[in-house]
Amino acid sequence: MFSFSRGKMKLTHEEVKKIARLARLQLTEADLEKYATQLSAVLSYIERLNQLDTANIEPTAHAFLVPTPFREDKVKPYTEQELSLQNAPDREGPFFKVPKVIA
Amino acid sequence: MNYEPVIGLEVHAQLLTETKIFCACSTRFGSRPNENTCPVCLGLPGVLPVLNKKVVEYAIRAGLATHCAITRKSVFARKNYFYPDLPKGYQISQYELPICQKGWIEIEVGTQKKRIGITRIHLEEDAGKSLHEHPKTRQHGASWVDLNRAGVALIETVSEPDIRSAEETVAYLKKFRAILVSLGICDGNMEEGSLRCDVNISLRPVGTEKFGTRAELKNMNSFKHIEKALAYEINRQASLLDAGKTITQETRLWNDDLGVTESMRSKEEAFDYRYFPDPDLLPLVVSDTWITEIEKSLPELPDAMRDRLIRDYQLTPYDAAILTGSRDLSRFFEQSVQLYPEAKKVANWIINEFLRLIEGDESRIAGTKITPQHLAKTLQLVDAGTISGSVAKTVLQKIFESGGGPEAVIAREGLAQVSDTGALEAAIAEIIAANPDQVAKYKGGNEKLIGFFVGLVMKKTQGRGNPGLINKLLKDKLG
Numbered sequence A: 001m002f003s004f005s006r007g008k009m010k011l012t013h014e015e016v017k018k019i020a021r022l023a024r025l026q027l028t029e030a031d032l033e034k035y036a037t038q039l040s041a042v043l044s045y046i047e048r049l050n051q052l053d054t055a056n057i058e059p060t061a062h063a064f065l066v067p068t069p070f071r072e073d074k075v076k077p078y079t080e081q082e083l084s085l086q087n088a089p090d091r092e093g094p095f096f097k098v099p100k101v102i103a
Numbered sequence B: 001m002n003y004e005p006v007i008g009l010e011v012h013a014q015l016l017t018e019t020k021i022f023c024a025c026s027t028r029f030g031s032r033p034n035e036n037t038c039p040v041c042l043g044l045p046g047v048l049p050v051l052n053k054k055v056v057e058y059a060i061r062a063g064l065a066t067h068c069a070i071t072r073k074s075v076f077a078r079k080n081y082f083y084p085d086l087p088k089g090y091q092i093s094q095y096e097l098p099i100c101q102k103g104w105i106e107i108e109v110g111t112q113k114k115r116i117g118i119t120r121i122h123l124e125e126d127a128g129k130s131l132h133e134h135p136k137t138r139q140h141g142a143s144w145v146d147l148n149r150a151g152v153a154l155i156e157t158v159s160e161p162d163i164r165s166a167e168e169t170v171a172y173l174k175k176f177r178a179i180l181v182s183l184g185i186c187d188g189n190m191e192e193g194s195l196r197c198d199v200n201i202s203l204r205p206v207g208t209e210k211f212g213t214r215a216e217l218k219n220m221n222s223f224k225h226i227e228k229a230l231a232y233e234i235n236r237q238a239s240l241l242d243a244g245k246t247i248t249q250e251t252r253l254w255n256d257d258l259g260v261t262e263s264m265r266s267k268e269e270a271f272d273y274r275y276f277p278d279p280d281l282l283p284l285v286v287s288d289t290w291i292t293e294i295e296k297s298l299p300e301l302p303d304a305m306r307d308r309l310i311r312d313y314q315l316t317p318y319d320a321a322i323l324t325g326s327r328d329l330s331r332f333f334e335q336s337v338q339l340y341p342e343a344k345k346v347a348n349w350i351i352n353e354f355l356r357l358i359e360g361d362e363s364r365i366a367g368t369k370i371t372p373q374h375l376a377k378t379l380q381l382v383d384a385g386t387i388s389g390s391v392a393k394t395v396l397q398k399i400f401e402s403g404g405g406p407e408a409v410i411a412r413e414g415l416a417q418v419s420d421t422g423a424l425e426a427a428i429a430e431i432i433a434a435n436p437d438q439v440a441k442y443k444g445g446n447e448k449l450i451g452f453f454v455g456l457v458m459k460k461t462q463g464r465g466n467p468g469l470i471n472k473l474l475k476d477k478l479g
């Protein structure tokens, strides 16, 4: 996506715009400056972590030492679909209705 | 210039589990829209995915059957993108550590055997379905979303770019499908989308090593389309290269009406999925004991079965490969041979007649009205002289259309062979009288004309005359 090298101190507005677009966020010019500063601070912190030597450490995504539990393959029907549909911004009969998506 | 196609496949297979991958919703096809949804597969806040054990077992089966190494500790990752039929805003998949890695499948093209490498098999969830036209009102102003399929378990199998022709592509896909179906983990139905295929293809000058820029052909849902699309794409890329132009790396779709592949007009920015490990799911750990247990439970796989059919029934490799294309077909063959032990003959009738009737669609075997008993009985009736070989085809056709045993069909349709000498002699007399020139030639030494006369008698008896008897009677009369 983009690289934040050690020498680079601050994200550009273009980079913030790209991240915003991926998250479907609309930002003002003022927002861009604010988030460029905040995101840069986050990345600087990660950069500090990068100084640690992790050569012999297994990549870890979780702090827990247990594996994922399993569920048996048995159907348990959920019956409150009507509630789900009611909570949607729009519905038509049993469908969720959304603005037209070009196929 | 002469180019060599370099092809790799990504195949998505829907797993035949009762429930979805991370929730207890049913995977049943044809339910009311959104009937099989719950807070987990709808991506509502505050819920957690719980992995279906069967899904893991099925993926391991696929991995073992394709000679993959099973990853003892694999990791689920989020693939982030926005689309209305993806309620969470991300798809749970596997990225850096897939459950199966580095395997191969053996294919046969002609008499050549070849190994196609498997890069990886990973687990993921399917998306829902967006309808761009309302199924009842035919309106177009919106999109309608059905999330019954969202969260159904898939395995995605990525091949190495080892494939070199459309023929090899189809052979690979057929073999892979046969393996999945024989494992009982996927129904293999391409038209209904249980098996979906993306094809990556590039060209390089023959004799060179470096890969060219590739195009990805998405959502190929039939063998015919794949063959046509690849032929088109190979031509398209070759003419561009010959003209000194470059290939754009892009996704293309096959348009069967126009017979062309079309660019999907790639959006300005390339997709950026920002994969990262899913914090909601702990690592997937599988034990050696479990893997051994699954390995022991594997059924006879298509390659082993093909070799056995060649050995036990003296079939040709070609026939054996066709008959092991699906478990239903091989079972049909073996049951028929039990009842009618001339294996080669049974194989021919199944390949030439039975497969023609079901239009080569092996998924129709389970529902067809023809049984191995019917085929065996029909062949016995041919041997007994009750019907001729050509009438036997009609008999199978009639059974296929409206059911009933061969004897009942023969009686009902009046198909029994005419072995009544009197009736045949009358027909022969008429024909001799009507064709004095040919009779003269035959008598003059042109013995090949016997076929001409037999044909006329057959025609007169609507194909029901006993060919042996006709031959004998004709020779008597003409000789």
Ligand SMILES: [Zn+2]
Residues within 6 Å of the ligand: B020, B023, B024, B025, B036, B037, B038, B039, B040, B041, B042, B151
């Ligand atoms: Zn669910």
